[in-house]
Amino acid sequence: MTKTYAVIGDPIDHSLSPNIHNAAFKELGLDCTYIAYRVPKGELEAGIKSLKSINIAGFNVTIPHKIEMIKHLDSLDEDCSVIGATNTVTNDNGKLSGYNTDMEGFLDPIKKRELAIKDSKVLLLGAGGAARAIVAGFAKEKAHNITIANRTKEKANALVQFAHKIGIEAKAITINEVAESASEYSFIVNATSIGLKNEPAPISTKSINEKSVVYDIVYMPMNTELIKQSKKNGATIIYGYEMLLSQAARAFKIWHGIDVPYETMKKALLGGV
């Protein structure tokens, strides 16, 4: 029987996860399908009930349910419990197990380039769900410290508390306070949604240089203003689609036990196959 997978969240109509996973199913000849299912905030419990009633084999979880979903799990893996959020769930006859592939998915492209994280200084823009997994990733790889810059200072403060709890030095500032300080950091990561709508870069890129690594987790458009300007300044660039593909590949491995054809997924994402 065909196995069904899904991504749940809201908004969900622009999600590229169905393209990625369905392309991989086709390439590997798997009798599986992957759908996008809109589950609005406040309707998670009913959404899960529906998923169970169609005997969903597994699902991804995105905004705004990544944290809320934890309550509905029967078991959690270690990354999932450290981060306090899940993006990948398996369903074994109604028993839901949660995983988090965002953290390792974020780290993969850095490791692929053999960039050293240990003892580095990090500037993280944003303090939402994605930023949380990123903080956990830098803590795991023993970065020296993280400056968390967010529009809403309270949310940055809360993320600093989390950073301290998992053993990494951190401080909170507002995004305006970044000013021209970008050159003080080895890694500059955008985990806000700024760029999605072709906005100007979230910070001034004047001091970004060839020693900077600029990682923008916004993947659509691929070349955000932050990336365009940083590239001009000679920085090492890591694209948001790389994290998207890595977390998807890791979810694929959890569900199907096999490595995903990365190039097929990449083509589905960038070539619109």
Ligand code: ATR
């Ligand atoms: P995600 O799960 O993708 O991290 P999120 O939890 O909604 O999504 O977080 C979105 C992040 O983008 C937040 O850091 C948010 O800042 P606030 O905490 O101040 O809301 C940031 N963000 C979104 N739109 C922004 C804007 N126009 N200017 C500055 N920051 C913005």
